[in-house]
Amino acid sequence: MTSETTNGGNHRPRILFLDAFDSFSNNITSLLTTLLDVEVSVLPIDSPLLIPSPSSTNDDTVLQNFARLLSHYDALVCGPGPGSPTIPSDVGLMRLVWHLPEKDLLPVLGVCLGFQSLVHAFGGEVRRLRYGGLHGMIREVVHSKGDVFTGVGGFRATLYHSLCGDVGQDHEEEGDDWRWKPLKRCPELVPLAWADEKNDSGEERILMAVRHRKKPFWGVQYHPESVCTEKEGNKVIVNWFRRAMEWNRERGRVRVESEERLARAAKRPSLLSQLPTSVNGRRVNGLAQWWELVGIDPVLHTRTIPLPRGVQVTDIVEVVEPDALERIVLDSANASPTISRPDVRGRFSIIATCLGEAVRIEYHTGDDSAIVRTGALRGNTAGGRRERVPLAKFRGIWGFLAAFHERRSIHGDEVAAEESTPFVGGFMGYITYEQGLADINVALDEFRKHHRPDVCLTWVTKSVVVDHTLGLIHIQHLQGRGDNDTDNWLDGTVEKLLSLENTRPRSSLKEGYQQKQRPQPWSTTIQTPRTKEYEEKVRICQEYIAAGESYELCLTDQTTITRPLSDRPLTVSTNPKTIPKQPYSSSSWILFKHLRARQPAPFASYLRLGAATLVSASPERFLTYSRSGLCSMRPMKGTVRKCPDTCATLADAERILHVPKEMAENLMIVDLVRHDLHGVCGAGRVSVPELMKVEEYQSVFQMITVVEGQLDVKRGGYTGLDVLAASLPPGSMTGAPKKRSCELLKQIEGHLERSLYSGVVGYMCATGRGDWSVTIRSLFRWEDENVVVKVGEEEVVHEVWRIGAGGAVTALSTPEGEREEMFTKLAGPLRVFGEAR
Numbered sequence: 001m002t003s004e005t006t007n008g009g010n011h012r013p014r015i016l017f018l019d020a021f022d023s024f025s026n027n028i029t030s031l032l033t034t035l036l037d038v039e040v041s042v043l044p045i046d047s048p049l050l051i052p053s054p055s056s057t058n059d060d061t062v063l064q065n066f067a068r069l070l071s072h073y074d075a076l077v078c079g080p081g082p083g084s085p086t087i088p089s090d091v092g093l094m095r096l097v098w099h100l101p102e103k104d105l106l107p108v109l110g111v112c113l114g115f116q117s118l119v120h121a122f123g124g125e126v127r128r129l130r131y132g133g134l135h136g137m138i139r140e141v142v143h144s145k146g147d148v149f150t151g152v153g154g155f156r157a158t159l160y161h162s163l164c165g166d167v168g169q170d171h172e173e174e175g176d177d178w179r180w181k182p183l184k185r186c187p188e189l190v191p192l193a194w195a196d197e198k199n200d201s202g203e204e205r206i207l208m209a210v211r212h213r214k215k216p217f218w219g220v221q222y223h224p225e226s227v228c229t230e231k232e233g234n235k236v237i238v239n240w241f242r243r244a245m246e247w248n249r250e251r252g253r254v255r256v257e258s259e260e261r262l263a264r265a266a267k268r269p270s271l272l273s274q275l276p277t278s279v280n281g282r283r284v285n286g287l288a289q290w291w292e293l294v295g296i297d298p299v300l301h302t303r304t305i306p307l308p309r310g311v312q313v314t315d316i317v318e319v320v321e322p323d324a325l326e327r328i329v330l331d332s333a334n335a336s337p338t339i340s341r342p343d344v345r346g347r348f349s350i351i352a353t354c355l356g357e358a359v360r361i362e363y364h365t366g367d368d369s370a371i372v373r374t375g376a377l378r379g380n381t382a383g384g385r386r387e388r389v390p391l392a393k394f395r396g397i398w399g400f401l402a403a404f405h406e407r408r409s410i411h412g413d414e415v416a417a418e419e420s421t422p423f424v425g426g427f428m429g430y431i432t433y434e435q436g437l438a439d440i441n442v443a444l445d446e447f448r449k450h451h452r453p454d455v456c457l458t459w460v461t462k463s464v465v466v467d468h469t470l471g472l473i474h475i476q477h478l479q480g481r482g483d484n485d486t487d488n489w490l491d492g493t494v495e496k497l498l499s500l501e502n503t504r505p506r507s508s509l510k511e512g513y514q515q516k517q518r519p520q521p522w523s524t525t526i527q528t529p530r531t532k533e534y535e536e537k538v539r540i541c542q543e544y545i546a547a548g549e550s551y552e553l554c555l556t557d558q559t560t561i562t563r564p565l566s567d568r569p570l571t572v573s574t575n576p577k578t579i580p581k582q583p584y585s586s587s588s589w590i591l592f593k594h595l596r597a598r599q600p601a602p603f604a605s606y607l608r609l610g611a612a613t614l615v616s617a618s619p620e621r622f623l624t625y626s627r628s629g630l631c632s633m634r635p636m637k638g639t640v641r642k643c644p645d646t647c648a649t650l651a652d653a654e655r656i657l658h659v660p661k662e663m664a665e666n667l668m669i670v671d672l673v674r675h676d677l678h679g680v681c682g683a684g685r686v687s688v689p690e691l692m693k694v695e696e697y698q699s700v701f702q703m704i705t706v707v708e709g710q711l712d713v714k715r716g717g718y719t720g721l722d723v724l725a726a727s728l729p730p731g732s733m734t735g736a737p738k739k740r741s742c743e744l745l746k747q748i749e750g751h752l753e754r755s756l757y758s759g760v761v762g763y764m765c766a767t768g769r770g771d772w773s774v775t776i777r778s779l780f781r782w783e784d785e786n787v788v789v790k791v792g793e794e795e796v797v798h799e800v801w802r803i804g805a806g807g808a809v810t811a812l813s814t815p816e817g818e819r820e821e822m823f824t825k826l827a828g829p830l831r832v833f834g835e836a837r
Contacts (some may be wrong), residue, residue: 004087013038014247014255016091016263020045020081020113023684024160024671027225027680028079028111029266033683035234036241036383040683041073041263045081049262054655066096067104067803074262075244076113080223082740085117085126098122099333100798106253107216107244107563109237112161118208120163121222123186126163128546130204131197133162133811135551136664138228141208143193144180148211148218148239155233155584157208158226158667159195160736162811163548165221167191169205185363188213193220204730209236216247226671227688231779262435267682268726271402272717276397296459298410298766300424303475303490308501313349313466314593316473319496320464321353327589328352328428329606330762330771330837331596332468349466350423350763353493355609360429362402362453362610363397365438370455372399396726397455398439401427404722408459408480418428421465425478426766429457430607430775432592433758435557436729442742452755452782456609460763462489466496466677478766479815482489523564523791524833534822535815537748544744552668552735553744555818556758556806557828558751561779561833562787563587565797587799588613591779594832603773614756616778617828619697622730622760625720627768629711635669635732637808638662638692638703641824653701654694660813662703666692669808672731672738677709680718680726685710720770724760730774733758735808756780757804779803779829803829 013036017379019025029040049065070076078097083090090113097108098121110118116126123401137159143149168185169178182190193209209220218240247253313331321327330350352358357375372387394400405427434444463473477494534557541553565587587834592606600616607614625631638657640647647653657663670688677686690706711718733754735741757780762772785800805826807818 009440011255011257012533013074013241014072015040015077016070017042017266018078018097018114019043020079020083020091020094020112021739022079022081023675023731024223024225025079025081026266026670026675028077030678030683031225031237032077035237035264038074038241040258040266042266043069043093043263045094046089047093047262063096063100063104066093067100068214069262070100070104070106071107071256071259072258074248074255074409075109075241075331078108078110078117078219080112080114082547082551082737083113085113085120086364091117095121103174103216105120107240107247108218109240109244110217110219112221112223115221116161116163116165116211118212118219119167119186119189119207122188122212123167124189125166125185127166128548129162129164129197131199131202131204133161133551134159134197134206135543135811136160137660139197139222141193141195141222141233143209144191145321146207147190147192147235148243149192150239152235152239153232154231157222157224157233158671159221159796160223160551160668161221161228161548162546165207165210167207167210169194169207180590182213185810186232192218195222197594200299205587216244217795218243219472223224223671226667227666227674227691237802264683266679268679268722270716270718270722271395271399271725272406272719275399275403276393284640298408298425298478298480300410301477301487301490302424303494303652304420305438305473305475305494305497306476307466307471307473308497309466309829311500313351314596316464316466316497316509317351319491319500320351324353324355325608326355326610327606327608328355328460329592330428330773331604331606332602347467347469348422348426349468350457351464352428352460352462353464353468354462354489355460358461359459360609361401361455361457361459363435363455364451365435365454367433368392370397371453390452391726398721401455401457402719402721404459405719405764405766408766409768410478421474422469422769422771423463423465423477423763423765424476424767425461426459426465427457427764428460428762429455429609430612430756430761431455431724431728432731432756433733433754436759437476437742437746439725439728440739441738442746445746446800448753450782450784452611452784456612458609481532483724522794525562526830526833527560528826528830529559529822531819534819537750538809538815540748541744541809542813544748544810545809550735550737550741550744550808552665553741553809554733554735554806554824555745555809556733556749556754556804557822558754558757559803559805560829561688561801561803561830562789562798563801565786565799570710588615588781591832595779595829598831599828601777602697605775607761607771611783612756612780613783614761614778614780615829615832616761616773616775618761618773618776618778619700619702620732620774620776622762622772622774623720623727624771625723625769627713629713629718631681631709631720631723632710633707633709633727634704635666636702636704637666637669637732638694640701642699647701650694650696652703653696657694657701657703658804661810663692664810664812665808666703666705668736668810670707670730673705673707673727673737676727676731677707677723680722681709681711685712713816719768722769724764724772728760729758730760732808733776754804755782755802757802761779776804777825777829779832801833805829 078094085091094117120126141157165563168183189210195206197204211218332349361372362371369388369390374385432454461478463476595617601617601619603618619635620636640656686709760772764770779801781801788795789798805822807821
C-alpha cells in the first residue's frame with residue numbers, strides 16, 4: 001500500500017542518481033548524502049525495465065513508467081560518464097528526463113555528461129574542445145554570483161571532459177554582458193558559470209553551469225565531488241537542493257512513499273550478508289562433511305628466533321623447503337638490512353610453506369563452480385582430493401571465498417596478542433586482470449581456449465614471517481582440527497633456520513646466476529613490442545579520449561621470451577606434439593633471485609602455484625586492510641628515475657612530477673579509487689590523508705596518494721574481501737572511467753589477455769587483515785604454454801615467459817614519450833634474461 005507525505009515530514013529527502021557507469025559516481029552519491037543529509041538511490045541509465053528504443057525519445061509507456069518511478073523521489077541527479085549525449089546508448093534514461101510532461105517534472109541536476117545532455121536537449125551543440133581534453137585539470141570557475149551561485153565565492157574545480165556545451169558563446173563580443181544572458185542558439189538556457197581556457201594554441205570560452213529558464217533543471221560541467229575541487233564549491237550543491245525543495249513546495253509536489261525496488265542503494269551489501277544460513281554466528285560453506293573438518297577452529301602456535309646476520313629471504317626459503325614443488329613468497333626485498341638504503345614500506349616478508357598439504361581454491365572466470373584441491377592432509381585419509389563446488393548459493397566466487405574465510409577465521413581475544421606479524425595464516429595467492437574485468441561486467445573473449453585459474457588462493461597454515469625492522473623470524477602454524485604435528489614441524493623448522501647462523505653469507509646472486517643459470521644466447525628468443533605499432537596505439541587512445549570515450553587509458557603491451565625449460569635443456573624423444581609435464585625447474589627461482597638483486601622492491605613476490613609462475617618486483621601496493629576495517633589504497637602515478645645530473649634529490653623529483661600532466665594522471669586514479677572505496681565503505685567514510693606525495697625509492701622517485709576508507713565491520717558484516725572484490729582490476733592499470741576504458745583497451749591492445757600482469761598478488765589473513773600488490777614490473781609463465789623448439793637435430797622443450805609494460809595515456813601524452821616510458825619499465829624485468837633494450 002502506498003501513501004503520500006509532504007517533504008516536510010519525518011522522512012529524509014530522497015534523491016535518485018542516474019548512473020552512466022562513471023568511475024566517480026560513488027563520490028557524487030557520497031557528497032550528496034553527507035552534504036545534504038539525504039537518502040540516495042542509484043539507477044543505471046540502461047535499466048532494462050525502462051530503457052526506450054533507440055529510435056524513440058518519448059515512448060508513452062516508457063515515459064509513464066519512468067514518471068511513476070521518479071514520483072518516489074524529491075530530486076534527480078544525472079551523473080557523469082563516458083561518451084556523448086548525441087549517442088542514445090551513452091545517456092540512456094537521461095534522454096527521457098528533459099521530455100517529461102509538465103505534471104511529472106521534478107528538480108534535476110546534471111553533472112558533466114548529465115550537464116551536456118541538458119544542453120543538447122535544449123538546442124546546444126556538444127562538440128570537442130578545440131584545444132584538447134581537460135581531464136584531471138583544475139580551473140577557476142567564474143560565476144554569476146546568482147541563482148545556485150548565490151553566496152558562493154571564488155573556487156577552483158576539477159574538470160574531466162574533452163567535449164563541451166556550445167550555446168553560441170564564440171559568436172559573442174568581448175566583455176562580460178553576454179555571459180549571463182540566454183544566447184540565440186539556446187534561448188531556454190541561462191548561463192551561470194564559465195571557465196576561460198588559455199594555452200599556447202589560443203583561448204576558449206567553456207560553459208561551466210546553466211539553468212533552464214522555466215523548468216527546474218540545472219547543470220554543472222565541472223566535477224563537484226573531486227578531491228581537488230575546492231570546498232567553496234559545495235555551496236553550489238546546497239543552493240541547488242534548497243531551490244529544488246522550494247520548487248517542490250511552491251508547486252505542491254509531494255513524494256509518493258512506497259517500497260520502490262528498481263533502484264539500488266548507493267552502498268553495496270556485504271558479501272556475508274548475502275549468504276543464506278548462519279550456524280553459531282558463522283556462515284555455512286555447504287561443503288562435504290570431511291571438508292568441514294579442514295582448518296576449522298584454528299589455534300595459532302608460534303616460535304620466534306633472531307634473523308641471522310647477512311641471511312636473506314631467499315636463503316630462508318631454500319633451507320626450509322629446498323625441494324618444494326610450489327612456493328609463495330611475498331618479499332619486501334628493499335627492506336632487507338643488506339640493502340644500502342632500507343625501505344620499510346614493506347617491513348615484512350612472508351613465506352608460505354608446506355603448500356603440498358594445503359587447501360587450494362581455483363576458479364576460472366565464467367564458470368558456475370570452483371575447484372577445491374587438497375594435498376596429503378595429515379590425519380585425513382582424503383589426501384589428494386579434488387571437489388567441484390557449485391557457486392550459485394554463494395552468489396559467485398567472492399561469496400564462496402567470504403564464506404570459506406569466515407568459517408576459518410580467528411576472532412577477538414584469540415588474536416589480541418598476535419600483533420607482531422601481519423599474517424598468521426589464511427589465503428595467499430593471485431587474482432588475474434581478467435577476473436577483475438568480469439567483476440565490472442566487461443565481456444571476456446569467447447575464444448579463451450585455456451581453462452587456467454583466474455583466482456588461485458591457497459589456505460596457508462604453516463608460514464615463516466621475517467620482520468626486517470626488528471631482525472626477527474616468526475615460525476607459525478595455524479593448527480586446525482585434525483592436525484597434530486605442530487611441535488614437530490615448528491621445532492624442525494627452527495632447527496633448519498638456526499643452521500644458517502653458522503653459514504657464511506652466500507655469494508652474489510647476480511654472479512651465481514651468470515655463472516650457472518643464464519641460457520645460451522642461441523637458445524633464447526625475445527619478441528618485444530614494435531615501436532611504431534605502439535605509438536599508433538597511443539594515438540588511437542588519444543582519439544578515444546578526444547571523443548569523450550575515456551579520461552585516461554592505461555595502455556600496455558607484452559614482450560614474449562622463449563627459452564629452455566631449465567638450465568640443462570630437456571629433449572623430447574617421443575611425439576613432439578605431446579609436451580610432457582616437467583618436474584619443478586629451478587630456473588624461475590633463479591630469475592626471481594636475480595630480479596630482486598637488481599630491483600629490490602617493497603612488494604616483490606615469487607609465486608609458483610599449479611600451472612602458474614610469477615616473478616615480480618612490484619613497487620606498488622594496491623590495497624591493505626585491518627581487522628578493524630580500516631582500508632588503505634596507494635595509487636601510484638608519476639615516476640622519475642634517479643639521475644645525478646637532473647634528478648638527484650627529492651626536491652628535484654617534486655619539481656619534475658608536480659606538473660599538470662603527471663598530477664592529472666594521479667588525480668584521475670585517486671578519484672577512481674575513492675569511488676571504489678565509497679561503494680563499500682559508504683558515504684563520509686573515505687578520506688585522502690596524503691595527496692600527490694613524492695616518495696624516494698631505491699632507484700626512482702614516485703608520486704603516490706594515500707586513500708583510506710573505514711568499513712562498517714560490526715553492523716554491516718563487511719570484510720576486506722568486499723573491498724577487494726569491488727576494486728578490481730586495479731584502477732592504476734585501467735584508466736577512467738574503468739568499465740569503458742577496459743572495453744576500449746581490449747580492442748586497442750590486440751593481445752588476448754593480460755593474465756597475471758595487471759592483476760594482484762597477496763594475502764588475506766585468518767585474522768581479517770590483508771595486503772595486496774599490483775603485479776607490475778613482473779614476468780610470468782603458464783606451464784601449458786610450453787613449446788617444442790628444434791635446436792639442431794634435437795627437439796627441446798622451451799618455456800614461454802611474458803612481461804607486460806605500459807603507461808597512462810592522456811590528452812597531454814605524446815606517442816614518443818609513452819613509448820619510451822613503456823620500454824623503460826620493460827627494461828628491468830627483461831634484463832634477467834640477459835637482454836636489455
